[in-house]
Amino acid sequence: MNLVSHLAPRRLAVAATVVALIIAAAVTNPGTAGAATSEGLLCDTDAHQTFSLTAQDGFMSTPDGNSIYMWSYGNSTRGFQLPGPTLCVTSGQPVTVILHNTLPEATSIVFPGQKGVKANGNPAQPQYTTPIPPATTGSLTSMVQGAAAKTGTATPSVTYTFIAGTPGTYLYESGTDVNKQVQMGMYGALVVRPSGSTCATGATVCHVNDRPDSAYSPGHEYVFMLSEVDPDLHLAVERSEPIDWNSFTPRYFLINGRTMPDTLAPNNASWLPNQPYGALVHIRPFNSSSNPLPAVIRYLNAGTVNYPFHPHGSDERVVNKDGHAMAGPAGEDLSYQKYDLDVQPGQSVDALMDWKDVENWNALTNPIPTQIPAITDQLLVGPDTWFSESPYLGTKNPLPTNITSNNECGEYYHIAHSHSLIQATNYGAAFGGMMTVFRIDPPLGCQN
Amino acid sequence: MTTIPVNPRPHPTQPSGDPVNENRSLPGFNRRSFLTGGAVVAGATVFGSRLLVAPVAGAAPGLAAYTPGTHPQKTVHLAGTDGWVSMPQGAPADLPFFPDSLAPLNRDTYVFGFRDVTNFTSAQVAAQRGKAQISAPMMAFDEEDDITITLTNLGLLVRPDLFDGHTLHWHGFVNAIPLFDGVPELSLSVPVGRDLDYFYRPHDAGTYMYHCHFEDVEHVQMGMTGMVFVRPKQNRGTPITFQGRPYSKFAYNDGDGSTGYDREFAFMITELWSAAHWRDAHIQVSDWTDYDPSFWLLNGRGYPDTIAANGGRDSNGNLTSADPRLQSQPNSSLVTCNAGERVLLRMSNLGYQNHAMSVDNIDLQIVAKDASLLRGRDGVTNYITTNTVDVGPGESRDVIFTAPSPGEYLLYDRGYSYLQNGGGPGYGGMMTKILVGAPGHYPQQTVANA
Numbered sequence: 001m002n003l004v005s006h007l008a009p010r011r012l013a014v015a016a017t018v019v020a021l022i023i024a025a026a027v028t029n030p031g032t033a034g035a036a037t038s039e040g041l042l043c044d045t046d047a048h049q050t051f052s053l054t055a056q057d058g059f060m061s062t063p064d065g066n067s068i069y070m071w072s073y074g075n076s077t078r079g080f081q082l083p084g085p086t087l088c089v090t091s092g093q094p095v096t097v098i099l100h101n102t103l104p105e106a107t108s109i110v111f112p113g114q115k116g117v118k119a120n121g122n123p124a125q126p127q128y129t130t131p132i133p134p135a136t137t138g139s140l141t142s143m144v145q146g147a148a149a150k151t152g153t154a155t156p157s158v159t160y161t162f163i164a165g166t167p168g169t170y171l172y173e174s175g176t177d178v179n180k181q182v183q184m185g186m187y188g189a190l191v192v193r194p195s196g197s198t199c200a201t202g203a204t205v206c207h208v209n210d211r212p213d214s215a216y217s218p219g220h221e222y223v224f225m226l227s228e229v230d231p232d233l234h235l236a237v238e239r240s241e242p243i244d245w246n247s248f249t250p251r252y253f254l255i256n257g258r259t260m261p262d263t264l265a266p267n268n269a270s271w272l273p274n275q276p277y278g279a280l281v282h283i284r285p286f287n288s289s290s291n292p293l294p295a296v297i298r299y300l301n302a303g304t305v306n307y308p309f310h311p312h313g314s315d316e317r318v319v320n321k322d323g324h325a326m327a328g329p330a331g332e333d334l335s336y337q338k339y340d341l342d343v344q345p346g347q348s349v350d351a352l353m354d355w356k357d358v359e360n361w362n363a364l365t366n367p368i369p370t371q372i373p374a375i376t377d378q379l380l381v382g383p384d385t386w387f388s389e390s391p392y393l394g395t396k397n398p399l400p401t402n403i404t405s406n407n408e409c410g411e412y413y414h415i416a417h418s419h420s421l422i423q424a425t426n427y428g429a430a431f432g433g434m435m436t437v438f439r440i441d442p443p444l445g446c447q448n
Numbered sequence: 449m450t451t452i453p454v455n456p457r458p459h460p461t462q463p464s465g466d467p468v469n470e471n472r473s474l475p476g477f478n479r480r481s482f483l484t485g486g487a488v489v490a491g492a493t494v495f496g497s498r499l500l501v502a503p504v505a506g507a508a509p510g511l512a513a514y515t516p517g518t519h520p521q522k523t524v525h526l527a528g529t530d531g532w533v534s535m536p537q538g539a540p541a542d543l544p545f546f547p548d549s550l551a552p553l554n555r556d557t558y559v560f561g562f563r564d565v566t567n568f569t570s571a572q573v574a575a576q577r578g579k580a581q582i583s584a585p586m587m588a589f590d591e592e593d594d595i596t597i598t599l600t601n602l603g604l605l606v607r608p609d610l611f612d613g614h615t616l617h618w619h620g621f622v623n624a625i626p627l628f629d630g631v632p633e634l635s636l637s638v639p640v641g642r643d644l645d646y647f648y649r650p651h652d653a654g655t656y657m658y659h660c661h662f663e664d665v666e667h668v669q670m671g672m673t674g675m676v677f678v679r680p681k682q683n684r685g686t687p688i689t690f691q692g693r694p695y696s697k698f699a700y701n702d703g704d705g706s707t708g709y710d711r712e713f714a715f716m717i718t719e720l721w722s723a724a725h726w727r728d729a730h731i732q733v734s735d736w737t738d739y740d741p742s743f744w745l746l747n748g749r750g751y752p753d754t755i756a757a758n759g760g761r762d763s764n765g766n767l768t769s770a771d772p773r774l775q776s777q778p779n780s781s782l783v784t785c786n787a788g789e790r791v792l793l794r795m796s797n798l799g800y801q802n803h804a805m806s807v808d809n810i811d812l813q814i815v816a817k818d819a820s821l822l823r824g825r826d827g828v829t830n831y832i833t834t835n836t837v838d839v840g841p842g843e844s845r846d847v848i849f850t851a852p853s854p855g856e857y858l859l860y861d862r863g864y865s866y867l868q869n870g871g872g873p874g875y876g877g878m879m880t881k882i883l884v885g886a887p888g889h890y891p892q893q894t895v896a897n898a
Contacts (some may be wrong), residue, residue, distance in 0.1 A: 308840040333824030339620035342840035370645035378636040379613035391627045419842025420800040421665035428735040
């Protein structure tokens with residue numbers, strides 16, 4: 001097995017993706033029906049916190065060229081998307097979600113963590129078939145009232161209402177045939193902001209919950225919706241064949257419906273029309289005067305196993321879990337730092353992160369005590385690299401012309417990924433799956 | 449009360465009889481490759497194992513007292529290569545994968561791994577090609593050390609066709625820069641036959657781990673995983689009295705002695721998928737999403753090998769062991785302590801499954817997770833008392849217990865399906881023993897896991 005064929009299956013050609021990433025980062029892309037590209041949390045908001053979602057089918061694409069049949073919720077005025085639209089609401093305010101169903105099966109939405117949810121005005125309740133005597137209870141068909149399968153021209157619907165609960169990050173997901181429908185992609189994020197929050201209108205500081213010490217930088221808010229896909233199961237659903245649950249084996253591991261390196265593409269990247277949400281975290285070093293606020297990452301696990309998420313290069317402080325502040329009864333700070341967040345199925349974890357230039361390495365005044373080897377003694381993996389060829393933040397040195405640079409101006413990159421490393425693959429190929437990067441720009445950004 | 453006889457801790461093979469190895473041209477070969485880094489001290493070469501004999505505050509012979517504000521230099525040289533190890537005896541065959549037909553005598557499983565080659569001559573370094581160990585050498589440093597780790601890639605003896613590089617990733621190192629973080633796609637990796645220097649100046653005490661990040665799903669599973677921990681500045685200060693006893697060794701700068709301990713034991717938690725190891729030796733590839741481990745290891749060994757003695761090294765730097773099967777697996781997981789002592793367990797998981805480490809009859813107090821003391825920003829402490837410590841992939845835990853009355857206690861993974869070797873009968877896998885002796889029975893600990 002020679003060098004090229006050994007490496008090729010384990011590396012994904014990222015050059016085209018990343019060049020487009022650099023160009024598209026701040027430019028409206030005319031190819032996507034007017035949807036501008038962006039980074040960070042992208043959510044649907046509404047003055048009356050009323051949202052119309054349509055359960056529908058579509059396809060997601062993977063970096064290794066796979067195209068997988070999915071079901072998910074779309075904003076009824078847009079099209080299919082995976083995951084469902086992130087809904088941003090304010091704690092204590094009423095929320096209305098109208099679900100329209102175009103799927104060939106009944107479906108529904110449960111809102112874990114919310115209380116007093118009503119379906120069509122009635123309390124949300126588990127649904128059963130009519131008992132056949134002598135049985136007195138029927139079999140469970142759904143965790144909550146839902147919308148029937150679409151069989152004719154009319155599109156069945158159901159309306160859910162609730163008062164948005166405590167600040168934090170929540171899942172919304174199917175309550176019907178849950179193991180199949182949630183695996184098919186029927187999940188989305190609900191972000192509840194503290195009451196009185198001005199974050200949606202461009203504040204200078206935001207908070208995760210009602211504690212002042214949960215402050216974060218408004219432009220640096222991220223949702224990481226974590227999930228996994230067994231393509232064989234999806235193919236069976238696409239072909240209306242029975243599912244063999246005994247052979248369930250996930251092959252793709254997703255952040256916001258994409259796998260590495262698609263996770264690095266911006267929101268609304270035109271080449272990922274059905275997967276609009278990226279997961280690139282883009283920050284600058286902490287500075288007590290010019291950049292004092294951390295970023296916040298809102299983790300959600302829509303899968304059925306835990307995902308041990310490991311950021312390189314920084315700890316993350318868990319300040320909120322499942323919509324509740326990490327606080328004691330007398331306001332004690334029960335937050336804690338982790339270098340690996342083991343997010344459990346159905347759980348949400350809100351964590352603050354930053355990166356500090358602790359050593360202040362500088363080529364002239366404080367050089368690193370080691371030497372970078374000559375380029376011939378470096379093993380750069382594949383035809384492209386994110387390495388700046390310099391240890392110093394903001395310095396970019398040349399690469400041989402046969403290697404594509406993914407580095408713009410000497411910024412630092414750290415990966416963040418599941419540490420059950422089989423989940424950091426695309427169908428077993430390394431440097432894929434449930435992975436993204438933290439991009440740390442020089443203090444003044446990249447000056448173009 | 450009947451005194452339960454406690455087996456005396458078996459003594460490993462002593463290298464050449466002389467325990468003091470200062471000013472030699474070869475590293476101090478203590479019972480296993482336990483590294484604290486060769487200190488660069490003018491006029492003397494102080495070797496890895498000896499630095500742990502005494503606290504940094506000047507008691508070690510030849511080592512200057514610590515001056516606050518300085519950064520003592522420590523140097524380590526690691527080599528990455530391949531090798532062969534042994535799963536516990538009696539594990540049923542799983543042909544063709546286990547035992548591997550290419551394995552030499554007393555071995556059955558192919559691995560990749562690191563070796564400590566600090567202060568080796570070039571010839572001695574080269575001679576370690578094909579002699580990897582699992583788990584990797586444990587490393588211990590102090591806050592504010594300036595550490596240079598040179599990584600040499602010796603290539604793979606069994607796979608001369610494979611051009612894999614190696615890197616060093618210090619997992620959990622806060623505010624790292626990419627050049628020293630070891631992710632090949634974001635920095636660079638070490639090609640076969642070359643070296644790279646990594647530099648670390650740790651400011652944060654705690655329990656971490658290190659591993660290769662080159663095609664990590666493969667290299668980590670193949671065995672390039674090891675423990676690394678950082679001792680707090682508090683160890684350099686005056687002893688602190690906690691619960692009526694003075695301590696001079698602490699897991700963190702707790703300020704109140706609440707992480708003080710008498711003995712420490714570190715555990716690298718992993719699983720082993722025989723079929724994948726066989727495939728790497730036989731020029732095949734594995735689909736990592738089919739992961740299906742058959743052995744569960746603490747410090748590279750499955751029970752009952754976990755309780756066997758630490759290995760050693762001879763005067764040429766080659767690994768030695770009383771049990772030839774375990775020659776390439778030098779790190780013991782046996783815990784020994786005396787009644788009433790406080791024992792620190794450092795647990796790090798570089799497997800791909802969760803493991804719930806449990807002890808019966810002894811309360812376990814989790815004082816830190818992921819090298820962060822369980823204390824809020826307002827100073828409120830929230831240690832957790834339990835008997836089962838769940839450690840997910842990539843996480844670490846610092847756990848302290850007070851040794852109860854003399855006897856044998858088991859430390860095991862409550863995930864009972866992992867307490868077996870290759871599906872064979874009886875106990876195996878992720879289990880070790882805690883042997884508690886009467887006060888004074890075991891001599892003072894000088895090095896972790898001893």
